[in-house]
Amino acid sequence: MTTTPLDKTSALPLGKSGLSHDAVYWIGFCVVLALLIAAPLVLSEFWRRFLTEVLIWGLLAMSSDLLIGYTGIVSFGHSAFFGLGMYGAAGALLLVSPPNLWLAMLFGLAGAAGAALFVAYFSTRLRDIYFAITTLIFSQIFYVIIFTWTAVTGGENGLIFDRPHLSIPFLYNARFTSTTMHWFVLAVVTASYLILRRITQSPFGMVLQSIRENEFRTRAIGYPVQRYKIVAVMLSGLFAGLAGVLYAIQNEFAAPDFVFFLTSGDTVIYNVMGGVGTLVGPIVGAGFFQLVRQLLAEVFGDQFPYLIPLGIIFIVMIIFLPQGLLGFARRWLNK
Amino acid sequence: MTEKWKEEKWAEDIWHRGKTTRRRLVGWGAGAIGAMMLVPAPWRAAFGAAKPFKIGSEQPLSGAGAAGGKTAVVGLQMAADRINKNGGINGRPVELDIVDDESSPAVARQKSEKLVQEDNIDAHVGGFLSNICLACMPVWVDAKVVNMISVCLDTTLTTTHCNRYSFRPYDYAPAQAVAFAPTLVTMAKKWHIAYLDYAWGQATRDAYIAEIKKNGGQVTGTTGIPLNTPDMTPFLSKISGDIEGLFGIFFGKDGVTVATQAYDLGLTKKYKWAGDGSISESTNLIAIGNKIDGFVAINRYIPVFQGPLDTPYHHAWFDEAKARLAKIDPSGPLPDKYVQSNYEALNALKIGMEKSKFEGRGDTMKLIEALEGLELKAGPDFPQGDKTIRKEDHQAFPQEFIFEVSGGTYHLKETVPGAKTMVPPACTFSA
Numbered sequence: 001m002t003t004t005p006l007d008k009t010s011a012l013p014l015g016k017s018g019l020s021h022d023a024v025y026w027i028g029f030c031v032v033l034a035l036l037i038a039a040p041l042v043l044s045e046f047w048r049r050f051l052t053e054v055l056i057w058g059l060l061a062m063s064s065d066l067l068i069g070y071t072g073i074v075s076f077g078h079s080a081f082f083g084l085g086m087y088g089a090a091g092a093l094l095l096v097s098p099p100n101l102w103l104a105m106l107f108g109l110a111g112a113a114g115a116a117l118f119v120a121y122f123s124t125r126l127r128d129i130y131f132a133i134t135t136l137i138f139s140q141i142f143y144v145i146i147f148t149w150t151a152v153t154g155g156e157n158g159l160i161f162d163r164p165h166l167s168i169p170f171l172y173n174a175r176f177t178s179t180t181m182h183w184f185v186l187a188v189v190t191a192s193y194l195i196l197r198r199i200t201q202s203p204f205g206m207v208l209q210s211i212r213e214n215e216f217r218t219r220a221i222g223y224p225v226q227r228y229k230i231v232a233v234m235l236s237g238l239f240a241g242l243a244g245v246l247y248a249i250q251n252e253f254a255a256p257d258f259v260f261f262l263t264s265g266d267t268v269i270y271n272v273m274g275g276v277g278t279l280v281g282p283i284v285g286a287g288f289f290q291l292v293r294q295l296l297a298e299v300f301g302d303q304f305p306y307l308i309p310l311g312i313i314f315i316v317m318i319i320f321l322p323q324g325l326l327g328f329a330r331r332w333l334n335k
Numbered sequence: 336m337t338e339k340w341k342e343e344k345w346a347e348d349i350w351h352r353g354k355t356t357r358r359r360l361v362g363w364g365a366g367a368i369g370a371m372m373l374v375p376a377p378w379r380a381a382f383g384a385a386k387p388f389k390i391g392s393e394q395p396l397s398g399a400g401a402a403g404g405k406t407a408v409v410g411l412q413m414a415a416d417r418i419n420k421n422g423g424i425n426g427r428p429v430e431l432d433i434v435d436d437e438s439s440p441a442v443a444r445q446k447s448e449k450l451v452q453e454d455n456i457d458a459h460v461g462g463f464l465s466n467i468c469l470a471c472m473p474v475w476v477d478a479k480v481v482n483m484i485s486v487c488l489d490t491t492l493t494t495t496h497c498n499r500y501s502f503r504p505y506d507y508a509p510a511q512a513v514a515f516a517p518t519l520v521t522m523a524k525k526w527h528i529a530y531l532d533y534a535w536g537q538a539t540r541d542a543y544i545a546e547i548k549k550n551g552g553q554v555t556g557t558t559g560i561p562l563n564t565p566d567m568t569p570f571l572s573k574i575s576g577d578i579e580g581l582f583g584i585f586f587g588k589d590g591v592t593v594a595t596q597a598y599d600l601g602l603t604k605k606y607k608w609a610g611d612g613s614i615s616e617s618t619n620l621i622a623i624g625n626k627i628d629g630f631v632a633i634n635r636y637i638p639v640f641q642g643p644l645d646t647p648y649h650h651a652w653f654d655e656a657k658a659r660l661a662k663i664d665p666s667g668p669l670p671d672k673y674v675q676s677n678y679e680a681l682n683a684l685k686i687g688m689e690k691s692k693f694e695g696r697g698d699t700m701k702l703i704e705a706l707e708g709l710e711l712k713a714g715p716d717f718p719q720g721d722k723t724i725r726k727e728d729h730q731a732f733p734q735e736f737i738f739e740v741s742g743g744t745y746h747l748k749e750t751v752p753g754a755k756t757m758v759p760p761a762c763t764f765s766a
Contacts, residue, residue, distance in 0.1 A: 155534035
């Protein structure tokens with residue numbers, strides 16, 4: 001897989017406008033962020049929640065981009081990280097009274113990190129399809145455990161709980177509304193994006209990209225490739241877990257269906273649709289997928305088999321837009 | 336924008352030829368509003384009758400639960416058509432807004448939010464898979480919409496996860512265990528339970544263990560089998576030892592698998608063979624054939640005309656349901672409990688809406704009060720029989736049918752009245 005990170009040409013000046021790519025990037029970033037901040041003020045309740053959910057799925061997809069786009073390994077274990085994050089948060093919200101937001105996040109991240117460490121330790125010894133299959137098997141193991149361990153996980157029924165208050169110690173404590181929920185999720189997703197962007201631009205990120213381009217050569221020049229991969233899988237799992245925590249808080253339930261490998265499949269689809277190796281692309285992909293599905297339901301009715309046209313769109317995109325929506329947009333803008 | 340339009344011929348006709356003046360327009364408008372305010376309420380109701388009640392329904396029309404979801408919709412549609420044919424509810428027709436939850440809690444959650452926020456449903460009747468019923472509970476509570484559950488079996492829906500807005504107008508596992516255990520203990524003293532190893536199977540297993548013990552019997556062992564296991568032989572072949580009866584807790588295609596493989600292994604001849612009625616649902620009988628002969632089970636509904644089910648209204652309901660089912664499945668299955676409970680759930684809601692003079696979501700609390708303790712009488716609305724929605728937990732206790740399967744059909748052995756299936760309420764509604 002050969003992909004180019006967005007920032008490769010960031011230092012170059014942009015021909016006609018005279019603005020550097022950095023300036024254009026940050027202006028674009030601020031505009032999009034401002035639009036996302038303002039969105040809940042104009043959107044109806046349903047679309048507000050829809051947008052929030054797109055951000056959460058986007059965060060999950062973005063987390064896997066660290067592996068797919070930057071390290072060159074495809075993980076089907078993200079459903080496990082997402083699910084463990086969700087169940088970790090659920091555990092905290094059910095065990096601690098009154099439910100505490102930050103404790104839920106801590107428990108969720110701990111759950112996802114634990115699962116990621118376990119998966120990473122074994123799977124990073126393998127490459128390519130073997131890595132992908134191993135992560136898939138691990139996610140299915142977690143699924144079966146969660147599905148059958150009813151006394152703890154609620155089994156097939158999952159867990160339902162109350163949403164915690166949005167609390168900042170000594171400063172603020174109020175019930176979440178759909179608007180504050182959106183802003184909270186947006187803040188977490190934005191912070192995650194900036195952290196992941198920094199990681200991919202750091203020397204560590206460069207080594208990951210080197211592994212992606214040529215793993216043998218990276219090893220040959222002395223980098224402990226497996227250790228780098230373990231850290232990459234763990235970081236990726238941590239952000240996937242964070243997405244799971246946000247989903248649990250937004251929807252007040254955790255279900256084993258999210259741990260099933262189909263969630264990982266969706267994540268890969270979001271990446272391919274949006275553009276791998278871009279971080280923002282997977283969020284765009286998640287939004288595009290969800291929006292097309294919703295619009296098809298609006299136009300053709302709820303029982304329309306939307307997966308057929310979506311599948312066709314996906315195939316067309318792979319053939320004609322192999323770099324995804326963001327890759328296409330970037331090429332078009334650079335013309 | 337200029338005022339040029341006023342110079343157009345048509346505008347002149349309106350404003351400058353004495354036909355319509357602003358003063359006249361205001362005068363007529365005020366008169367019309369005043370008249371509307373003074374018109375008697377029944378007239379207003381009659382004019383407002385055109386606006387239908389929107390009843391949302393979430394059903395699995397694709398994915399794992401699709402087969403059952405499609406038959407559930409038949410029951411709902413039957414009830415809605417009948418209500419509309421008889422003049423609607425409070426003079427207003429009923430419009431069903433059915434959404435496919437794709438057997439996925441994530442999709443179900445999104446679609447139920449759309450039902451309450453975009454489609455503005457007045458109430459919800461539906462829910463097939465328990466995990467989806469549970470996942471969507473907060474949506475109905477937040478939107479203050481009555482949720483009449485129509486298939487979901489999970490016990491906690493009316494116990495630990497109960498809420499003021501959700502009602503279950505049919506039975507659940509603990510009530511069936513109470514009803515069936517005395518018969519089981521007369522069949523055999525020592526039972527082994529084979530069950531589907533997930534939430535519903537485990538909860539049902541626990542209920543039967545407790546009730547068999549309470550009635551002087553014993554459960555000597557249990558075998559959990561994962562969902563969708565195509566070959567159950569490795570699990571079933573280990574069932575042996577000091578047991579007299581084998582009790583199965585399965586449904587759907589797993590029910591077909593367990594019935595055929597237990598027969599092939601000789602277990603159904605060696606031991607008394609009983610279980611949850613879902614194993615022998617009419618849609619499964621064709622696939623299992625005579626391998627299920629001698630199976631004794633319990634169900635809230637069986638498609639026969641025996642005992643309390645031999646009534647003219649059950650005959651009429653059965654014929655119509657069968658005809659409708661034949662349209663979606665040419666093999667012509669008989670109506671099952673999914674058709675029955677959806678049909679009756681919408682009728683229960685109808686009676687509550689009529690009793691509370693429900694006009695819209697603003698009347699939800701009045702509707703809840705009307706539904707709490709509501710007695711549903713056997714008749715064309717409730718062909719299964721009498722039932723009461725208990726106020727304390729919104730759980731109904733219908734009569735249960737204990738039957739034996741032989742020759743590809745059901746033979747009613749015993750009818751247990753709803754009152755003899757009662758389980759103490761275990762629900763505390765949050766304030």
